Amino acid sequence: MAPDAPVVRKSRPGQPGSQSALRQLNRTRITEALASGGPATQAELSRITGLSTATVSNIVKSMLGDGLVTVEPTTSSGRRAVSVALDGHGAIAVGIDFGRTHVRVVLATVGHQIVAEDSVRLPLGHHAEEGIAAAAELLERLLAQANVSRRSIVGAGAGIPGPIDSRSGTVVQGAILPEWVGINLLDRLEEALDLPVFADNDSNLGALAQVTWGPHAAVSNLMFLKIGSGIGSGLILNGAPYYGHVGVTGEIGHATINEHGHVCRCGNRGCLETVASTAIMIELLSRGAPRPVGVGEIVERALAGDAATLRVVEDAGLAVGRAIGNVANLINPEVIVVGGPLAGLGELLLAPIRRGLLRHAVPLVGETTVLVMSSMGDRAEVLGAASLVFQQHGIRRS
Ligand SMILES: [Zn+2]
Numbered sequence: 001m002a003p004d005a006p007v008v009r010k011s012r013p014g015q016p017g018s019q020s021a022l023r024q025l026n027r028t029r030i031t032e033a034l035a036s037g038g039p040a041t042q043a044e045l046s047r048i049t050g051l052s053t054a055t056v057s058n059i060v061k062s063m064l065g066d067g068l069v070t071v072e073p074t075t076s077s078g079r080r081a082v083s084v085a086l087d088g089h090g091a092i093a094v095g096i097d098f099g100r101t102h103v104r105v106v107l108a109t110v111g112h113q114i115v116a117e118d119s120v121r122l123p124l125g126h127h128a129e130e131g132i133a134a135a136a137e138l139l140e141r142l143l144a145q146a147n148v149s150r151r152s153i154v155g156a157g158a159g160i161p162g163p164i165d166s167r168s169g170t171v172v173q174g175a176i177l178p179e180w181v182g183i184n185l186l187d188r189l190e191e192a193l194d195l196p197v198f199a200d201n202d203s204n205l206g207a208l209a210q211v212t213w214g215p216h217a218a219v220s221n222l223m224f225l226k227i228g229s230g231i232g233s234g235l236i237l238n239g240a241p242y243y244g245h246v247g248v249t250g251e252i253g254h255a256t257i258n259e260h261g262h263v264c265r266c267g268n269r270g271c272l273e274t275v276a277s278t279a280i281m282i283e284l285l286s287r288g289a290p291r292p293v294g295v296g297e298i299v300e301r302a303l304a305g306d307a308a309t310l311r312v313v314e315d316a317g318l319a320v321g322r323a324i325g326n327v328a329n330l331i332n333p334e335v336i337v338v339g340g341p342l343a344g345l346g347e348l349l350l351a352p353i354r355r356g357l358l359r360h361a362v363p364l365v366g367e368t369t370v371l372v373m374s375s376m377g378d379r380a381e382v383l384g385a386a387s388l389v390f391q392q393h394g395i396r397r398s
Contacts, residue, residue, distance in 0.1 A: 026051055026059050028196060030084075031091065031154055034069065035110070035390065039085035041076045060084055066151040086110055092148055094156035094195065095386030096135050097202065100124060100177060100229060103131050104379070105138045107148055108386035112213055116146035117382075128171075128180040128188070136192045156195045157388035158185065159202040159381045161230060166247025169199060174251070174266060198388045200241075202226065203250055205384030206339050206374070207234030208241055212387040214376055216335055223333045224374070225252065225324060227316075227340040227349075229279045231272055233324075237331065241391075253277070255323040272323045276316035278341060284312050299344040313345060314352045321356015328361045328369050339374035346373060 026049075033048045034040060042060060046053045060082075063069045067090035074083040092115060095106040104119035118141070120134055135158075143150060160180060163172050169186035171177070189197040200208075207224035210216045222236040231253030235242040242249055253273040254266050261270025262280075274280055278295050285301075285308065286292040293301075301309040324336060336357075342349055350371055358366040374380055 023059070023062075024196075026055060027063060028155075030056065030059055030063070031068070031086065034084065034086045035091075035154075039083050041074065041081040041083055043076065043081065045084060066090070066149060068152055090152050091154050092152050093154050093386040093389035094139060094193075095382045095384070095389075096139075096156060096158040096189075097205075097382035097385055098131050098135070098158065098160045098177070098180075099202075100161065101126075103135045103138065104382045105135060105142055106379075106382050106386055107142055107146055108383070110390060115148060116142040117379075118142060125179060128177070128183045128185075131180075132188055132192045135189075139193060150194075153195055155389040155392070156189065156193055156197050157205070157385035157392075158189055158197060158199045159205040159385045159388075160185065160199070161202045161228070161232070163201055163248040163251065164199055166243060172248065174248075174254075198392050200385070200388055201232065201234070201247075201250070202381040202384075203232035204234035204241055204243075205382075205388060206376075206380040207236050207337075207384070208387050208391065209376060209380040209384035210335075210337050210374070211236050211239075212391070213383045214337075214374075214380070216337065219335050221331065221333045221335075223250075223324070223327060223331070223336045224380070225320070225336060225338050227276065227278065227320065227338065227342055229277055231277055231320070233327070235331065235333075252323050252327060255326065257319050257322065272319055276319045281312050281316060285309060295341045299342060302345055302348050310348070313342075313349055317349050317352025318356040321353040321358075322360045323356075324353070325357045325360025325366065328357060328365050332365055333369055335370045335372065337372055337374050339376070339380050341378070343373045343377065349373075 029049045030045055033045055042053060042056050046056045064071060068087055070085050070087050071082050074081050091110045093108050095108060097104040101124050102119050102121055106117040107115040118138060120138055122131055122134060162177055163174050165172050170184050171180045173181055185199045186197050203224060203226045206226055207222060210222055210224055211219055216222055220239040224234045226232050233250035233252045235250055254271045256270055257272050257275050258270035262274040263269055264271035264274050281298055282292055298309060302313050350373060354371050
């Protein structure tokens, strides 16, 4: 695993030190070797993993039985050998996206095909345990539906709308899900799912999805900006997700826009979130209304030309543009992708963001940065979560 990997995988399924834990560990090592290096003979696998040829042979046999790998005869240094490859349909990754009021799960193949997918609604303010239990239940249902064996699962990737300390796998202060703060996401998920788990912030996964599943596969420097009840971003720099020192990056929602503005949930004043999140838009547009407007209504009203809604969207866009102008000056991205529940606004939101970007970025940077809406709807995070599993295993779609 790379030293700057997103969130550590602390343990493997099974009891530590037990035979089954050891077997699972060895299996994962072989999967990783095949995923990063492509097909290999059993002798090569033995060299790469340091496992004995007898152990490799046994594991390959059991993986073959589970449909995880395919084998074919070959010759190596003039001798007969067996070439082992990951089965593109057999090796499955689980992607899980936890939100404020939903959990979504996908089963995806190495070849980026969706095998099964569904989501369930959760009550606002639900506790982490409730979300984790719902994810485990949904996973079991999808496995049964798609007739996928648990043994063909390489691992599960999980995203949550909040920062995770990459040293421990713990959800830290600043999460949109305050009930999850302090939870060790990896430990709890591995216990509940009985799978190797990888976890990351949802904006990072949104960024990863753009360069793995999305239309920006060839882009090396990309910023994904998620505008929702909070505002976060994920960065792909030089072709790889950027995780910084302890895994907390892209917190652009707390860029100061107006020092005398509203107090933010982070304790500062006038953060971008206090002027451009869907939470503040709802607050501004619900004044005097019998009930709060929904995010969907904001999109509908703006598209219908409602003046107050358009003004709120425009103000938000300009503030976002100013904040990303500073980021663009720093990292010179090729593409900035805007995602989240306001994506349906299209140019109504992109145009003021672009104006803000052009005003605050160095001219050449502003003019050459492509600004687009995410085409992945509310699925970017969950698809990125599935990618995380393969990426941690060294797989990137090239
Ligand atoms: Zn803040």
